Amino acid sequence: MGKIRCIGILTSGGDAPGMNAAIRAVTRSGISNGYKIKGIYRGYDGLINDDIQIFTTENVSSIIQRGGTILRTARSKEFTTPAGRKKAYDTLVKEGIDALVVIGGNGSLTGAMLLADEYDFPCIGLPGTIDNDLWGTDSTIGYDTTLNTIKECVDKIRDTATSHERIFFVEVMGRDAGFLAQYSAIAAGAEAAIIPEDSTDSDQLIEFMKRGIRKSKKSCIVIVSESPKCGAMYYAERVNKEYPEFDVRVSILGHLQRGGSPSAHDRILASLTGVGAIQAVKQGQRNVMVGVRNNELVYVPFVDAVRKKKPIDRNLIKVLDDLSI
Amino acid sequence: MGKIRCIGILTSGGDAPGMNAAIRAVTRSGISNGYKIKGIYRGYDGLINDDIQIFTTENVSSIIQRGGTILRTARSKEFTTPAGRKKAYDTLVKEGIDALVVIGGNGSLTGAMLLADEYDFPCIGLPGTIDNDLWGTDSTIGYDTTLNTIKECVDKIRDTATSHERIFFVEVMGRDAGFLAQYSAIAAGAEAAIIPEDSTDSDQLIEFMKRGIRKSKKSCIVIVSESPKCGAMYYAERVNKEYPEFDVRVSILGHLQRGGSPSAHDRILASLTGVGAIQAVKQGQRNVMVGVRNNELVYVPFVDAVRKKKPIDRNLIKVLDDLSI
Amino acid sequence: MGKIRCIGILTSGGDAPGMNAAIRAVTRSGISNGYKIKGIYRGYDGLINDDIQIFTTENVSSIIQRGGTILRTARSKEFTTPAGRKKAYDTLVKEGIDALVVIGGNGSLTGAMLLADEYDFPCIGLPGTIDNDLWGTDSTIGYDTTLNTIKECVDKIRDTATSHERIFFVEVMGRDAGFLAQYSAIAAGAEAAIIPEDSTDSDQLIEFMKRGIRKSKKSCIVIVSESPKCGAMYYAERVNKEYPEFDVRVSILGHLQRGGSPSAHDRILASLTGVGAIQAVKQGQRNVMVGVRNNELVYVPFVDAVRKKKPIDRNLIKVLDDLSI
Amino acid sequence: MGKIRCIGILTSGGDAPGMNAAIRAVTRSGISNGYKIKGIYRGYDGLINDDIQIFTTENVSSIIQRGGTILRTARSKEFTTPAGRKKAYDTLVKEGIDALVVIGGNGSLTGAMLLADEYDFPCIGLPGTIDNDLWGTDSTIGYDTTLNTIKECVDKIRDTATSHERIFFVEVMGRDAGFLAQYSAIAAGAEAAIIPEDSTDSDQLIEFMKRGIRKSKKSCIVIVSESPKCGAMYYAERVNKEYPEFDVRVSILGHLQRGGSPSAHDRILASLTGVGAIQAVKQGQRNVMVGVRNNELVYVPFVDAVRKKKPIDRNLIKVLDDLSI
Known part of the structure; x- marks a missing residue:
């Protein structure tokens, strides 16, 4: 498969404070590293319906402190079906997107895993959920x-x-x-x-x-x-x-x-994992969630992140x- | 009637942020002006049951920034009856309390008005309610x-x-x-x-x-x-x-x-009206609510404060x- | 003089929290009442240099909660000179702006007063300063x-x-x-x-x-x-x-x-006076500052607002x- | 050495938000586990001067949310001298204190280490500093x-x-x-x-x-x-x-x-390490700092905590x- 030139980014599922900080980090770090960035609106539905826009550093200016997600979010029913994922993949091809960064919780990363498996498409996940129920990372964004x-x-x-x-x-x-x-x-x-x-x-x-x-x-x-x-x-x-x-x-x-302006911890976590997502793409990693364990970046295979149970x-x-x- | 030497203070009805700032202001300003201050716990029930303690400046130290009321509060059913108010008055006599400051909303100030009327007892009210529905003051504490x-x-x-x-x-x-x-x-x-x-x-x-x-x-x-x-x-x-x-x-x-730490506005309002309550006692005023209108202290007869409708x-x-x- | 169709708005002097809420209120209320609104950037300097943009309701979406001013601000030296004000007036004519709303403190409203006097141009002021030192309004935005x-x-x-x-x-x-x-x-x-x-x-x-x-x-x-x-x-x-x-x-x-997200009080004050500024224009008022006294809107002649001393x-x-x- | 019955607690050095949450946790958990708790005021100076009081659960009621330290704090010059530590040790003996919990930063824990070494006295440290510069714990209280x-x-x-x-x-x-x-x-x-x-x-x-x-x-x-x-x-x-x-x-x-009310993270860290300090005493551990690494409690020898450099x-x-x- 070819060189990655353009990276798509979306937020999916329940919104979590810090998602904007993650969008900013992926966009800026992506551009710093020579990638083109495309913002996909309204989660997987926006991918299915081609609700997509080129992102510059301007698009993510002054959003680190804001709750919610400027990309909007949704729980897509259509994407849970093979037909829906087919449409999503077609959009990726049409838009020239070579890799996808998904910010979301368990359901959203499961979706990314399926897309990655079915179409051999490089996906990177960021743990974006207020519930903290993703395995492999000390905490989740939000x-x-x-x-x-x-x-x-x-x-x-x-x-x-x-x-x-x-x-x-x-x-x-x-x-x-x-x-x-x-x-x-x-x-x-x-x-x-x-x-x-x-x-x-x-x-x-x-x-x-x-x-x-x-x-x-x-x-x-x-x-x-x-x-x-x-x-x-x-x-x-x-x-x-x-x-x-x-x-x-x-x-x-x-x-x-x-809602609410994200805490220092969540902004830092979102920034570090956002930068880590671009590093992962650069290193040729794929189908992993970027987490932080013991103050260090880790890359967790999707299957572990979503299927293993984080114990209380x-x-x-x-x-x-x-x-x- | 005799000289006022000892002032009782209570909070009644729903609690409102700034009640503590008002308790502090009444206590400190009272002591500054030579009065003895007694704190009455749990609203009118505490008055009925003699749940009372002498207050010094220490008792109100570091409370201006705290929500709730250190005097506790309650909605007293007994006090709405003549028999209840008789018991309350007996406690006032027994405790040597010569004047009463009541911090509360419409129901609480109505209670103070009844007590004042029935026993010719000097009562001063402070507008303590989050609802802002007391006539004669631009806003209420909380x-x-x-x-x-x-x-x-x-x-x-x-x-x-x-x-x-x-x-x-x-x-x-x-x-x-x-x-x-x-x-x-x-x-x-x-x-x-x-x-x-x-x-x-x-x-x-x-x-x-x-x-x-x-x-x-x-x-x-x-x-x-x-x-x-x-x-x-x-x-x-x-x-x-x-x-x-x-x-x-x-x-x-x-x-x-x-709940919550009171805003600057509420702390100022509580402080000014609390000091104003002591001034009212000193000037021989009675049966009035202390309010602020147009940035100036005002004394509003109870009957106006509780019966007139503040318009939206x-x-x-x-x-x-x-x-x- | 002719009918007012287009209203310009600017913020000037030190920024104050709530300026954005005021910009939003003027813009939305202006459009609601049939006016065209133009946003002038960087205070009077932007007026001198024609740094101006048409404003729609979109421009002021989601700004009520944000500190600072999206219009930027500056202390203009040039505008304190007759030559500077001449340039500013020329821009107003060129841009087809028929009335000007200025949000700022003493110096900024003095500037508006001079412009109004020298060119018989309708100006409305909003009290935007953290210092609260404008006469005629109970408090100022910020x-x-x-x-x-x-x-x-x-x-x-x-x-x-x-x-x-x-x-x-x-x-x-x-x-x-x-x-x-x-x-x-x-x-x-x-x-x-x-x-x-x-x-x-x-x-x-x-x-x-x-x-x-x-x-x-x-x-x-x-x-x-x-x-x-x-x-x-x-x-x-x-x-x-x-x-x-x-x-x-x-x-x-x-x-x-x-800085900081404006308090409830400042957002309300900014909203009411912002709406009041458009009402003032509609009623043919000019060269007044919109204030709130005793919970009611008031229109204060510039000369009183800036020259009379608000006493402590x-x-x-x-x-x-x-x-x- | 004998059974530990009474535990002293002090805060020392620069104050940090969460110190009160730690005092509460040590006190409550200590009492839950059958120990007598004594609060030592003003850091090591209070130990030298016997500024000490028995602590019950009441003493630590409603302090988890408050900044600063109810035990006061100080940087003691006298305690840095052998003579000062001798006086401190004499007070411990006189007061019947069998173990000491010190909440503070690098200097304070160094003091605890010296006391522990010189008098074979069981000391437990909690990492209380806003600077995060103690080795062996992912973060410090404050x-x-x-x-x-x-x-x-x-x-x-x-x-x-x-x-x-x-x-x-x-x-x-x-x-x-x-x-x-x-x-x-x-x-x-x-x-x-x-x-x-x-x-x-x-x-x-x-x-x-x-x-x-x-x-x-x-x-x-x-x-x-x-x-x-x-x-x-x-x-x-x-x-x-x-x-x-x-x-x-x-x-x-x-x-x-x-200052300020401690964040959720700091209250949790203070609570877990405070409970951990009592567990340490119970298990016979001594001369360790209680930290949290990778979401788990750890006991770090003083010498490592204060001498090793936590890298940026x-x-x-x-x-x-x-x-x-």
Whole structure:
């Protein structure tokens, strides 16, 4: 296969703070290294529909500090089908794009892996998801910012929880991965965290109550990962039923967790992995996700990044217990 | 009646950022002016139950920057009864408290007015509510901080709304007063605001859609005052039904709107009115709320502050329309 | 003179947070009301050099939350001369601009007044300065954001001042007006403020020390308005000399005071006065500054806005004294 | 030696955000594990002068979110002498303290190492410094918060730099270690960083200018590590001399870099290492610093932590170059 001259870039799936910093890094580092850069709008849908524009350093000026993604994003149904990926590949050929950089989470990198496999097309992934659930990288772009956003929200909720002596169940994102709930609970000084990796049933709930709420403390905050069935509302109702003397409230943080100016950590991670993506292309690497482990750049094969399960640290439950006395 | 030697202070009703700054100002200015200060915990309930402590300058050290209220707060049912107020008055006598400063909203100041009337007891009110619905003062302690909190949340939501090209209905506090919704919509650059002062019915909703959403813009944010029946969820469902092609989401900001370190404006307002409360006591004023109008301290009779309706500015609807094209 | 069809807009002098919100409001409200809008870059220099571009709603999209000014700004020396203003007027004629909106502080509005007088040209001013030193408006665009920025910085400095038990002299902007120093001192809970309106001499300095520093408190913060001769460094050195036992430090906040996402208050003020500027043009008003007094729009003749002296409230010195015990 | 029953804790040297979170974690986890905890005020001076108090969970309530250190801190000259350490040891014996946890930077942990060596006394260190210059841990408590503080300040400075088209030299902390300057430059999107590890001489300065400033860009930001001789002021004057056509400004961020509510990362790091310190005591470990490497707790011998040089990543210079085109 021929020399790579033109690199396409897209963001896909749920947006994450730092995606713009990554777009900037890929674009600038790409141009610095002699590549032409093309920005693909609206994720894989934009690739299918040829929603593409040449990017210069101007396009990415003053975006490092902005949340969201200037390339827009979407969850493409069509791209999950072979027919959709065929169309996407045709666009790549038509546009003269020789390599593709995809910024996104598990689903988006799985898509890149399939495209790479089916068309022998060089794809590089950047870990862009607030959930931190990609294997092989210490953290993902957006995760640190979201942790800080949750921390700030819970700091505010604690002001009112303490003033009114209330129990709060605060629901955070992370349907399939408890990183946000577990670590934000530690950061916010919450009394407990309920995460999808644990099947917290009613008995455990009672345990929570005994352990976390029935202390001398008169207010208490429990962080709960969002869940179709057992979210914050579910636990609040259970507690309310069993301990009607408590003044129980629910706060669902929702979409504001996705936005905001990225933290220093996420801007640095996005910048380093963005530059790393261009280095990977230059070195002839392909079909890898660029991550950072132990302060060093690493290249993780797609199959490992998306299929291996990043484990939650069980010791953290003990840590929370020790700290919430 | 005798000379005033000891002043009691309490916070009551929903907590508001800046209440601590007000407690600090009353305490320090009181001590500076030769008064003894007693802090009453948990609002009127603490007065009824004699949950009271002498306050020195130490008690209010390093609290100006903290949200919530170190005196705790509550909505007291007992105090709304004559029997409850009798108990409260007995505590005042027993504790040797000669005047009372109450920091709170409409309900709390109404309580102070009743106590003052029934027992000829000098009460001074400070406008402590995020809702800004007290007549006679340009703004209330907590309102500016909450406006800023909403603004920051909506800035974050806009990042993701724009990235995904979605319509968001964002619900904010202010069940009975649209100040927060109306002004935060302007501050956040939202496309529209739905407030309790307007009976926005289905037809108006359709108007909203035509006006605010069906523009060339692909994302849109509508701020909705919380409401038992017609909150953000209600409007989202209506729009979803009529315009299924839109990707509609709801965000309910909830209790985080009450917390956080107070803004400069709220700290200044709390400090000036807190000092003003002590001046009022010194001058022999009683049964007034201390406010700020046109950058000057004013003393507003309780009956005006709580019974007169602070009007919403109808021109603002036109302003939003002009700005959201 | 003829009907106004095209309105030019520029920002001038020191930049202030909220200028972008004002540009957005003028542009959108102008277009809503049927005017053509032209953006003039780099202040009066851009007017002299014809650095001008047609503005659509797109140009001002997503700028309400951004600090600085997308129109750039400058202090034009040439415009202070009659020859410079002649060139500026010629550009206005050449570009078909029928009215001019100027966002800036005292110097910039004085320039607008001269242009208006000399060429009978309709000019509308918006109060855009962090210093709050324009007569006739309760506050100026940028002032509230800067107050909050200073407050946040001093909150941080207090953390380290308390931890190390140090005296800090913090220098803030406001060379000719003490509003920022005086009010930020109250907001930040500082012990004293030194402002240009007071000729704080050595004797007063000793007073400060006795009053503010030699208390039981082991740390202390004094806010000082910047000054060519008597800034924070000057006072720190004096104190250090007289009280060598204190651990004295200086912090000069500098240019970061000009930046940042504007506060809710400044975005609202900028939006209302921006809409008000277009209303003024429509009503045939000219040569006025749009302000807000007592929550209502006001139109202040240029000559009053720039020549009358907005007084500092002397009572605030007493307030600070009461609160810093 | 006997069983450990009572653990002393102190903070020493420059304060860092997250020290309070560490004090909370050590105290709560210590009490959870059956130890008595004693808080030592004002660093080693407090140990020498027996400025000590028993700590309960109450003492550390609501401090996780606060900057500074409730234990106060100081740089003790006396403790650097054998006589001083003798007094400190005598206090430990007198107070019945069996092990000591020290939170601080290089100098403070060196002090702990000497005490441990000379008196065979079990000491555990926590890496508390904004400079990130301790070997063996991926980051230090306070570093991430300070990075974020610098990032926010530079974001603000960029608003005004862009509006006025100016060159800014921004001075940050880190006299002996360039981590803060290097990484904040990447996070803030600065054009260059000047760090103590590089002997940037005049020729290099000219290089900077050619590389970073003389581009099409009209504004530019250079981050400079503080330095007795070659700080931001030095470089600004040099540039001003050689390129008088540029509008060059200096901003010295100063002590505000030490304060502020700690970031999520620093609160988590402080909590995990604080719990880890108690585990270390329990396991009989001594004279180690608790760090986190690769998301796992590590125990680093004092001699390695303080004597080995944590290297700066030279690749980052290339990264900055690529990104600032």
